[in-house]
Structure formats: C-alpha cells, structure tokens
Amino acid sequence: MTHHIIVGAGLAGAAAAYSLTARGEDVTVVERHTPANDRGSSHGSARIFRYAYPDQLYTELVVRSRELWDQLEAVSGTELITRTGAIDHGDARHTSLLAEIFETVGVDHEVLDPARAAERWPQFTFDTEVLWHPDAGVIDAETTVTTLLDLAVATGRARILTDWTVTEVTRRSAGGFRAASATGEVIEGDRVIVAAGGWLPALLGDLGLPEGFLNALPQFEVRQEQAFHMPYRDADADGRAATVWPTFIHKSGEMFTYGLPGGRDAGFAGQKLAQFNGGRVIGSALDQDGQITEEMRTRMIDYAQCFLPGVVPEPYAETTCLFTNTPNEDFVIDEVDGLVVVSACSGHGAKFAPLLGEFAADLAIGAGRVPERFRVGASASS
Incomplete structure (x- = not known):
C-alpha cells in the first residue's frame, strides 16, 4: 500500500x-x-461559504464542493457550515454577471433594488442593487x-x-x-x-x-490580513444578534470589504469585518507578527459607520490571518x-x-x- x-x-x-x-x-x-x-x-470558526464568483469555473466547483461538505457532515454527524445566506453589492461587484452565472449553473438567487434590500436587511446600507443567494453560510474551519x-x-x-x-x-x-x-x-x-x-x-x-x-x-504573495469584530446593535442579554445576519461582500471602486457572523471566535456577539487583501505583504508565515494597525482599524470603523448601521462601530475583538495569493x-x-x-x-x-x-x-x-x-x-x- x-x-x-x-x-x-x-x-x-x-x-x-x-x-x-x-x-x-x-x-x-x-x-x-x-x-x-x-x-x-x-x-477559528468563521470562514465564508459562498457561490458568488465572477468566474463560472469557481461557481461550478463550489457546487461540487458543497456535495462533499454534505457527505462529510453526514458521515461525521457534525454541522460544519451554518446556513446564513449571502449578499453581494457595490458598483464593482458586477452583480448582473454573478446572477447570469447563477442562472447558468443553477444556483438559487434573487436580485433586489436598494430599497427592497434595505427593507429586508435594515442592518445594512445599500447604494446599488443587491444579489442574494440563500444557500451560502459560515464554515467552522x-x-x-x-x-x-x-x-x-x-x-x-x-x-x-x-x-x-x-x-x-x-x-x-x-x-x-x-x-x-x-x-x-x-x-x-x-x-x-x-x-x-x-x-x-x-x-x-x-x-x-x-x-x-x-x-x-x-509568484506567491503572503499577506497578514486583519479582521475586526464589531458588536451587534440589537444584541440580546447574551450579546447575540436579534436580527439574522447574512455574510456579505461589498465591492465599490478600490474598496473590497467582506463580513460574516463572527461565531465562536468572538463569543457570537458581533460581525467579523475585513478588507480583502488589505494586510501588509510578508515574505512567508515565518515573518508574521500578529499586529493590528491603527490605519486599518480606523478604515474599518469608518466603513461600519457608513454601511453597517446594525453594528456598534467599535471593535471588541481583533485578529490576523494569512492569505497566500497568486497574481x-x-x-x-x-x-x-x-x-x-x-x-x-x-x-x-x-x-x-x-x-x-x-x-x-x-x-x-x-x-x-x-x-x-x-x-x-x-x-x-x-
């Protein structure tokens, strides 16, 4: 063997x-x-599971991967993905292209105008149409x-x-x-x-x-990403949100922000926010220092104040994570x-x-x- x-x-x-x-x-x-x-x-316990890619190959691979996740959960008797749904918005997120790929691949979805989206998710502020797909969720890594x-x-x-x-x-x-x-x-x-x-x-x-x-x-590029947990404004006595929060990706101009329920990582008491590829470039994991910068903290607080009325824009937990990228x-x-x-x-x-x-x-x-x-x-x- x-x-x-x-x-x-x-x-x-x-x-x-x-x-x-x-x-x-x-x-x-x-x-x-x-x-x-x-x-x-x-x-940690909080990674995004989503189908939305502006590239049909990756969406098709997510569909294949989900079948394997289902099998793994069945064999182990353990829930590994918590279904929350996901929203995508922003003038650079190209929601029409994402929706077209969903139609081709067969992913359940809905496109809402900003007003309808705000009625459904008042904890967000939207300035473009919003793509919703309900089968997305949060992975407990x-x-x-x-x-x-x-x-x-x-x-x-x-x-x-x-x-x-x-x-x-x-x-x-x-x-x-x-x-x-x-x-x-x-x-x-x-x-x-x-x-x-x-x-x-x-x-x-x-x-x-x-x-x-x-x-x-x-060429491989390693980045030390920074993530911030911000408390839910409508939290109950245990700090958990009364509102159901989906994961989200918001891409507007040069800004590429994502967020998801923070899960066990921060006591289930807040939304986890980060700027995609916003961390500093390091040579490899050997060079990480786990430091949060004041510049990124301020940037994410400003973002929350503008686009996330459902959180208190004050981080109560912060963390770093490594992304290893190809060009x-x-x-x-x-x-x-x-x-x-x-x-x-x-x-x-x-x-x-x-x-x-x-x-x-x-x-x-x-x-x-x-x-x-x-x-x-x-x-x-x-």
Missing part, C-alpha cells in the same frame, strides 16, 4: 488525509505547530480540520505528527521520499503532498522540485514526479476544502483530473 506524507494540517492537508484514507491509502500528516493553529489560515483528521485516524491508516517542522524533502535512490524535521527526525514515504499555506514560499527551495517546475510557479488569485494544484503541491488558495480556498482534498488525492494516486488552470504544466517538470 502506498504511504503518503502530507505537509501541513490545515484545511487542505486534513482534507487530503481524509480523502486518501477513505480510499485505503496510508498517510502521515506532519504539522509544524498543531492542526488549525492560529498562525496559519485554517483557524477549526472544527472541519479536527473532523477530517479524526475520521482519517479512525480508519487506522493515518497518524498525525505535531510540532514537526519540515526542513527538507529529498528523493530516495530506491524511490519515494525522505522528509527531515528541524529536530533531526526522519520519515519516509512513497508520495508527498505539500499543503503548507503561508509557509510554502519559505519551503519551496527545500522540496527537491525540478528546476523547470519551480521556475514555472507563479490572478487562481489556485495551484499540481504534481511532479510524485510530489503534489496544493497552494496557494488566495484567501478564498476554505469553501473548497473537501474538493481540494479530492484533487490532491487524485494527483497522488494518479486518478481523476484537476482543472488545467490550476496546474503548472507538464512541460515545467523537465
């Missing part, structure tokens, strides 16, 4: 472990900290990671090694791979899947990847000589987690297909 080494125990790595063990494969997952830790991109890993371990085919920092991956002369840790430990396997998120840029040169493949990779925000999912790279997910990968696991497993065992847009290209392996 093939043994796979998976580097990274975030959403993508955990999903790959689950998918492989479900197929009867053996895996060892190595994680430099702990699964879904707060120094990566898969921590941390619970998803632990659920995937627990299911993988329960098969008897997976082990999870924590505080295990990969320093080098080399090819064995007899075939397969050898991974070394910062403390001198070594594990061996037939295939390697690298799902290292924000640590990937610092690790690329130590994976033994062919030069052509390395040169063909897009066009496409994913990179490819295989070369037995080594699979699954990254970067460009700040929008959480909703695809179980599908990313399927793609990674397919590449590792030579079955199935990955969208060509996500592949570096066969010519790059020479």
Whole structure:
C-alpha cells in the first residue's frame, strides 16, 4: 500500500488525509505547530461559504464542493457550515454577471433594488442593487480540520505528527521520499503532498522540485490580513444578534470589504469585518507578527459607520490571518514526479476544502483530473 506524507494540517492537508484514507491509502500528516493553529489560515470558526464568483469555473466547483461538505457532515454527524445566506453589492461587484452565472449553473438567487434590500436587511446600507443567494453560510474551519483528521485516524491508516517542522524533502535512490524535521527526525514515504499555506514560499527551495517546475510557479504573495469584530446593535442579554445576519461582500471602486457572523471566535456577539487583501505583504508565515494597525482599524470603523448601521462601530475583538495569493488569485494544484503541491488558495480556498482534498488525492494516486488552470504544466517538470 502506498504511504503518503502530507505537509501541513490545515484545511487542505486534513482534507487530503481524509480523502486518501477513505480510499485505503496510508498517510502521515506532519504539522509544524498543531492542526488549525492560529498562525496559519485554517483557524477559528468563521470562514465564508459562498457561490458568488465572477468566474463560472469557481461557481461550478463550489457546487461540487458543497456535495462533499454534505457527505462529510453526514458521515461525521457534525454541522460544519451554518446556513446564513449571502449578499453581494457595490458598483464593482458586477452583480448582473454573478446572477447570469447563477442562472447558468443553477444556483438559487434573487436580485433586489436598494430599497427592497434595505427593507429586508435594515442592518445594512445599500447604494446599488443587491444579489442574494440563500444557500451560502459560515464554515467552522477549526472544527472541519479536527473532523477530517479524526475520521482519517479512525480508519487506522493515518497518524498525525505535531510540532514537526519540515526542513527538507529529498528523493530516495530506491524511490519515494525522505522528509527531515528541524529536530533531526526522519520519515519516509512513497508520495508527498505539500499543503503548507503561508509557509510554502519559505519551503519551496527545500522540496527537491525540478528546476523547470519551480521556475514555472507563479509568484506567491503572503499577506497578514486583519479582521475586526464589531458588536451587534440589537444584541440580546447574551450579546447575540436579534436580527439574522447574512455574510456579505461589498465591492465599490478600490474598496473590497467582506463580513460574516463572527461565531465562536468572538463569543457570537458581533460581525467579523475585513478588507480583502488589505494586510501588509510578508515574505512567508515565518515573518508574521500578529499586529493590528491603527490605519486599518480606523478604515474599518469608518466603513461600519457608513454601511453597517446594525453594528456598534467599535471593535471588541481583533485578529490576523494569512492569505497566500497568486497574481490572478487562481489556485495551484499540481504534481511532479510524485510530489503534489496544493497552494496557494488566495484567501478564498476554505469553501473548497473537501474538493481540494479530492484533487490532491487524485494527483497522488494518479486518478481523476484537476482543472488545467490550476496546474503548472507538464512541460515545467523537465
């Protein structure tokens, strides 16, 4: 039986472990900290699950991913996505294009003018038409990671090694791979899947990847994003909103803001707001400092004052998170000589987690297909 080494125990790595063990494969997952830790991109309980993309391929992939989420929830008996619905608005959000794609793919939706939208969601201020799709929601990322890993371990085919920092991956002369840790430990396997998120840029040169493949990779950019939780104005005695809040994306001019119910991360007492790709650029996850800037805090307070009358524009909790981006925000999912790279997910990968696991497993065992847009290209392996 093939043994796979998976580097990274975030959403993508955990999903790959689950998918492989479900197929009867053996895996060892190595994680430099702990699964879904707060120094990566898969921590906490609040990530947006949405179908709205101005690109039909991604909307179609969300539909496929949702089927896998449903299966995962059924197998585990755990709710991983809380349905809230989602709204998209703003003159740069191109809601007509999103609605056209929804019509083509078959996603339930509704378009409302600003007045009708304000009647339905008085906690928002709208100045353009609004696209609503009710099947969107909020992903509990941390619970998803632990659920995937627990299911993988329960098969008897997976082990999870924590505080295990990969320093080098080399090819064995007899075939397969050898991974070394910062403390001198070594594990061996037939295939390697690298799902290292924000640590990937610092690790690329130590994976033994062919030069052509390395040169063909897009430039990865890691950003330390900043998110702010603002309390609900109509909160009950427990701090929870009396009004049902959807997730939202508001894109107007250069402003690209998103928000969602904050969930367990901040006591269910507020809306989580952030500017997409508004954080500072860092070299890799090794360079993060977890600092919130006064400039971004002020910007988000100003935004809430203008567009979110349903919150008190005073952050009561703040956090940082890593986005690892490609220039066009496409994913990179490819295989070369037995080594699979699954990254970067460009700040929008959480909703695809179980599908990313399927793609990674397919590449590792030579079955199935990955969208060509996500592949570096066969010519790059020479």
